Amino acid sequence: MTHPLTIILIPLLLCIFSMMQPRLAGLLSLLSCLPTAAYAAWLFHRDSTTAWVLVDAFGVMLQTDTRTAWLLLTNALVCVAVVLDFRRRNDTAPFLHTLVITLHAGINAAFICADLFSLYVALELTTITASLLIGHPLTSGSVWNAFRYLFVSNIAMLFYLIGVVLVYESTLSFAMDGVSHSPPVASALLISGLLVKGGVFIPGLWLPFAHSEAEAPVSALLSGVLVKIAIFPLMTIALGAPEAGVILRWIGVASALFGVGFALFETDVKRLLAFSTISQVGVMLAAPVAGAFYAFTHGIAKSCLFLSAGKLPAREIGALRTTGVDRRLRAVMTVAVLSLSGAPFLAGYVAKSALFPHLTHLHAPWMTAGAVGTALILAKLIFLPGPAASPSTPAPVMPVLPLLAGMLFFGIAPDAVTMKELGKALLILLTGWGLYGLIFRRVGIRLSRRPEDLRHLIGAMVILLWVLMILQEAA
Secondary structure (H helix, E strand, C coil), rough: CCCCCHHHHHHHHHHHHHHHCHHHHHHHHHCHHHHHHHHHHHHHCCCCCEEEEEEHHHCCCEECCCCHHHHHHHHHHHHHHHHHHHHHHCCCHHHHHHHHHHHHHHHHHHHHECEEEEEEHHHHHHHHHHHHHHHHCHHHHHHHHHHHHHHHHHHHHHHHHHHHHHHHHHHHHHHHHHHCCCCCCHHHHHHHHHHHHHCCHHHHHHHHHHHHHHHHHHHHHHHHHCCCCHHHHHHHHHHHHHHHHHHHHHHHHHHHHHHHHHHCCCCCCHHHHHHHHHHHHHHHHHHHHHHHHHHHHHHHHHHHHHHHCCCCCCCCCHHHHHHCCHHEEEEEEEEHHHHHHCCCCHHHHHHHHHHHHHHCCHHHHHHHHHHHHHHHHHHHHHCCCCCCCCCCCCCCCCHHHHHHHHHHHCCCCCCHCCCCHHHHHHHHHHHHHHHHHHCCCCCCCCCHHHHHHHHHHHHHHHHHHHHHHHHHCCC
8 A cells, every 4th residue: 555556546446346336436436535545644654755666767757755645635635525515416427426536546646646748647637537527417508618628728738748748858758857957948838738737827717617617516626636736746846947936936926916816806606716726826836845735725625615605595795695695504614714814723824824934035925915815805705694594404514524624633733823923814814804894895896707718718828838938048
């Protein structure tokens, strides 16, 4: 069980069994998460970096460390919550559980790959599987959404694959550290493809449309863990290639503010959460040293919110103010919102406390503004009234219990609880809530959705590629 291939092969084996025994697909999808969680726990215990060379001459290898453990744990917890949410429905097709197992294995593979080509294979596997999940339940809107996601992802992966070829041409190896020794055009192509796949900055505008049409559990997988498979290698590149790292950190800052800016005027709950994801992945890139734990806290909290959004009586904030929200559901959403906003004694607070010291003096003020903006936009989800009458069947919260447990358990960190940090966290939180209550609660401006059109997305991807080429040449 100490070899990383076990967390890929065991889920794939269970995937085959689920196709042979569809009645057991739900149980098998839960079992597929256990090796991932166990392996993550073993990595925490070992607390060291280990590499397994698969093809030495080409630099094809696997690598695991504590950063990998946080992302594997995210995958395990999010998939458990999604499977539990699917299992509570009587009409869930066994095929969906099989897809979740396959996606789980592909995400594990992406996190442990330490070379560019193996990462490409894992990314393509997750792209195909995720598009099938997005396309369920085969309505015209969901099928178009799946095709749109597949089209954008494949163009991004074409950029990435060309970059991989250029890196190999320069270094005769697929090793990820070869990015720093490759021509600027190679790193620009690699980074462009990963930025699109990770939902960062303007090319990340595919996320709101994908979330608006996909089912809530699929949205939880997309924002909670799937975008991280592109963010993780970007953080690795930022740490290993100084010139690219400077550019990626500024892109992260821009994405953090960009997502908040769009979310300020969004009234659809799922689209609001999608814009928040665009902002949060930017935060991870702005401080890649501490990005892995931040990715974990974001993943479990955001998945909790998406799963909760699927149980709301309406998706429009205005309608929810009229109908009210079930008290149990509102309590769950409040915990997740507080964690994402950095409220003390929750996992998000510990992650922000660990991340901010790694920001440069140029980035810190902007990221503080982004943190205030996060508290502001998410305030829309917690300052909602209760229902006029008690519902006959309270909203089920059992699927999100593993996520809530993670937010509470990893919020226990005595080293992070200092008067200075507590005061800063409370000031950010209260400032965001104050701005929401005094100004933005009454704002009725609606932004155009034309930038999310497919043609504009492709244009943004090409422009981003050219800008990155220019910046890499200048560096």
